[in-house]
Amino acid sequence: MLLWIKGAFSPQEIRRKLMDGDSAFQKALTEYLENVQVGEFLTGTMSDVRKKIPVHSQEDRNNYKDPTQVLPIPPPACCVNKEECTSKNDCIDWQLRYKDTVDDLIIRSNIHSCCGCQNSEGVCTARFPRMVVPITTVNQEDGSLQVKKLEPMINNVSPVVTYLMRCNTDVTSLLSGTAIKAIVA
Numbered sequence: 001m002l003l004w005i006k007g008a009f010s011p012q013e014i015r016r017k018l019m020d021g022d023s024a025f026q027k028a029l030t031e032y033l034e035n036v037q038v039g040e041f042l043t044g045t046m047s048d049v050r051k052k053i054p055v056h057s058q059e060d061r062n063n064y065k066d067p068t069q070v071l072p073i074p075p076p077a078c079c080v081n082k083e084e085c086t087s088k089n090d091c092i093d094w095q096l097r098y099k100d101t102v103d104d105l106i107i108r109s110n111i112h113s114c115c116g117c118q119n120s121e122g123v124c125t126a127r128f129p130r131m132v133v134p135i136t137t138v139n140q141e142d143g144s145l146q147v148k149k150l151e152p153m154i155n156n157v158s159p160v161v162t163y164l165m166r167c168n169t170d171v172t173s174l175l176s177g178t179a180i181k182a183i184v185a
Contacts, residue, residue: 001161002183011175015143029145030136037171039133039149039156041106042099046151049103067101068108068166102159109168110154129153145175 009017017025041049054064075098076090112128119125129152136148149156155170162169174180 011180014175018138018143018145019140021140026138030138033145033147033173034136036160037147037156037158037173039130039147039154040151041103042159043103046107046111046153049107052100053104053107066108067104072101072163072166073097098163099159102163105162105166106154106157110157110162110170112153112155130155143175145173147173 014029018029043049043052073094075094076087112124112126114124114126114128117125130149132152133146133149137146138144139146147156156172157169158171161171172179174183
């Protein structure tokens with residue numbers, strides 16, 4: 001699936017703004033990208049998330065629903081006036097369940113295992129593990145972005161798309177004509 005945002009800057013315009021050192025633009029773009037794609041789990045590290053998935057006791061397994069086998073639960077109706085909101089706790093509870101569900105989906109479908117993709121030297125041909133990037137950075141010289149990524153064995157995902165699609169949903173921001181041509185061609 002390729003999403004093109006109507007009226008958005010072209011890759012060349014984005015690169016120029018990044019190279020010009022427009023700090024307000026850099027900050028806004030960084031915040032946007034970090035909000036729509038993540039390279040880590042939403043509620044902790046991989047080991048933290050694995051511990052939360054109920055697979056230990058039969059009782060846990062009986063009450064557990066595999067998120068890849070059920071439809072997503074929609075959020076409660078949004079409150080227009082936050083002060084008068086009667087379902088504030090419902091919204092908070094849904095957001096917590098949403099994050100847990102996204103993490104469960106990432107564990108189930110987005111972790112690379114290097115099974116069957118190693119060359120004769122034992123190197124993963126899918127280029128895993130990936131580089132960990134503790135903070136999003138902008139290279140002023142060429143306008144490239146390194147988006148924050150804390151888990152080396154998963155690609156970046158969009159939590160919303162993962163929640164809705166219930167499957168592997170790698171995402172990337174296409175900031176060059178070459179990258180766009182590679183995807184579209």
